[in-house]
Amino acid sequence: MKNKTLDSILNVDMVKQKKPEEIKQIWKQYFSGEDTVYAVIPGKTFDLMWKRAQHCPSFLFALPRKEGYEFFVGQWSGAELHFTSLINIQTQGEAATSQLILYHYPELQEDKGIVLMTAEMDSNFLNVPEAQCLASQVQLFYATDRQETYSLVETFNHQPDQFKYMSVITELEQSRLGQELRPQQDPSMPTA
Template identity: 40%
Template structure:
């Protein structure tokens, strides 16, 4: 969902003035007058308003209510999120709803990389090969030490869903992450709110576990170039690792709040943390 860091417009109020006498007959009428007095054009039309109130209280209230409904509609239209008109790629397959009773089958390393060629190589060589293999490809990749991934994996089980802010020209867009097995699916929050579990993905990050005996996990992320560029995809991947590796107590608390104490979770805390991360 594209969510800009916006502040509501401060509606200017009139300074203290001498108001004409109004004949209020109910609390509702008093509130209506109070609303009118906040209008910057009130003083100009105060005499006409007072006359209408005296001669036709019912018509006066009808006009006030109509104006109030119109103002509310204008406000909703002004601050409603912009529709997501981006054309999502068909490369990333829609995910299925997470069901604990159903096994999740992850992609195999052999589907993209011949493990037989690296089986007898040292860990450092494998890391170099993996990095070279992805150079020039429009994907993100990483080699994660097994002990680090064990911590990340434990948090993935406990907190399978989370949010990450992504800097945009008009503010920040929140991206929803969902864990299925060893795969992390990223979806714009706005798209998820509209399409739920069938929302198109903007990034799919797979952790390949075939080389655990070498003490490493290979990660590869494919992103939708209509929605993200390489730097933005890497930003999401970096945030995911930082939040899930338990090395930052503040971020660990936010992770727990989102799942276990949502009433105390604040989106602005995520933006604050992002602005303090050195890779931005």
């Protein structure tokens, strides 16, 4: 699915006649039956993410699992963001393949103020809620107003020896992102 253009997904000329709200509905409807992740990102949010991605093209994202967390390296390549599990990078090096790719389409940003996003994922590794959790973290870390949050991205890229994995988990837990991925404690069970 390389070089997936917006034109290959929808009729861009037709969509350009629509209002942003209508485009959002079309995008949502198009993917609603699909087993994938998609979003309509406000233009200003994407601008911030994009500017920061140029300065900091990779980051370590944490995905809640039954036992702890699994780490994924997110690597920007143009308007695509490739996620590869850290264990795969450690074991396969350069040959490690992406388990999730987010495609950002800024074609409508200037006229409509929105950027469309869709994804391609390896369903042997990730399900939709897990992929959604990773996709949401991109905004959490790259589009945040909190300098402390974004400084984790800067540290990972420019001072890797000072980067602390646990700070990503702390940030994730504070944001409450991915909480639905954790098995819930049965309230009738006594806790130790």
